[in-house]
Amino acid sequence: MTGFIxxxxxxPPMATRRRxxxxxxxxxxxxxxxxxxxxxxxxxxxxxxxxxxxGFLVVVELTAPLNVxxxxxxxxxxxxxxxxxxxxxxxxxxxxEILPSGLVGHLTTGGPLLALWGGL
Numbered sequence: 001m002t003g004f005i006x007x008x009x010x011x012p013p014m015a016t017r018r019r020x021x022x023x024x025x026x027x028x029x030x031x032x033x034x035x036x037x038x039x040x041x042x043x044x045x046x047x048x049x050x051x052x053x054x055g056f057l058v059v060v061e062l063t064a065p066l067n068v069x070x071x072x073x074x075x076x077x078x079x080x081x082x083x084x085x086x087x088x089x090x091x092x093x094x095x096x097e098i099l100p101s102g103l104v105g106h107l108t109t110g111g112p113l114l115a116l117w118g119g120l
């Protein structure tokens with residue numbers, strides 16, 4: 001009977017195993033992202049970041065505990081918030097690249113959108 005108990009005593013605590021599983025999941029997703037984008041010839045820092053952020057959010061949800069949230073998982077909200085801010089910056093920058101330059105200048109220097117806003 002002690003042969004069965006002994007290996008269990010050497011296993012890390014449950015929280016550590018879950019943390020390691022989380023880290024393995026995020027690492028595997030990021031490596032798969034880089035590999036897939038490289039094979040598709042679309043490897044760029046923005047795409048790697050966006051697809052990695054999506055994978056990170058998926059892994060966070062898939063590995064979420066049901067009852068008790070460990071302290072290390074509570075700190076993930078700050079990392080998620082920072083990732084979403086960078087994602088918002090990337091989206092705004094891409095939108096501004098697509099819009100004609102005259103329209104962007106018109107909107108930022110007091111065009112009809114700002115006049116409408118001021119009239120509210």
